Amino acid sequence: MEKEVLEIVSKSWEETFELGKQLAAFLKEKDVIALYGELGSGKTVFAQGICSGLDVKDYVTSPSFVLVQEYQGRTKVFHLDFYRLKSPLEVENLDIDSYLERNGILIIEWPEIGEVYLPEERISVTFSKVKEKGEIVITERLIRVTVPKKRDLSSLI
Numbered sequence: 118m119e120k121e122v123l124e125i126v127s128k129s130w131e132e133t134f135e136l137g138k139q140l141a142a143f144l145k146e147k148d149v150i151a152l153y154g155e156l157g158s159g160k161t162v163f164a165q166g167i168c169s170g171l172d173v174k175d176y177v178t179s180p181s182f183v184l185v186q187e188y189q190g191r192t193k194v195f196h197l198d199f200y201r202l203k204s205p206l207e208v209e210n211l212d213i214d215s216y217l218e219r220n221g222i223l224i225i226e227w228p229e230i231g232e233v234y235l236p237e238e239r240i241s242v243t244f245s246k247v248k249e250k251g252e253i254v255i256t257e258r259l260i261r262v263t264v265p266k267k268r269d270l271s272s273l274i
Contacts, residue, residue: 137166
């Protein structure tokens with residue numbers, strides 16, 4: 118399947134949040150957004166931006182310990198985190214299929230261990246810390262958004 122890619126450098130958590138908020142306008146029911154990146158790279162801030170753009174009024178937190186948070190905005194948002202899971206079987210035990218079938222938006226942090234269960238047409242967002250002169254610039258991130266070719270990313274630019 119062909120994909121379209123957009124790369125943006127975020128210079129602050131506010132820019133990362135705003136990009137997530139902009140992506141929310143692009144989303145439709147049953148979209149799956151897989152967020153990739155190391156610890157502290159901006160995944161939860163981006164998820165907070167998506168939820169804000171979907172009019173979620175609750176404070177959005179990382180679901181690392183509870184594994185799943187549900188929020189209500191213009192649509193239902195299911196925010197999952199696979200960081201603490203050890204095997205694909207644990208993802209299956211979360212009843213991932215039921216979340217994929219429900220109406221709403223599914224945001225998954227640390228999706229690697231459960232990729233076998235995710236739709237090929239998911240939106241993938243990868244966060245990479247930008248390095249300058251050998252030192253990590255903590256606030257700068259390269260954010261790479263990948264979507265199926267049939268979806269137009271021009272609204273995010």
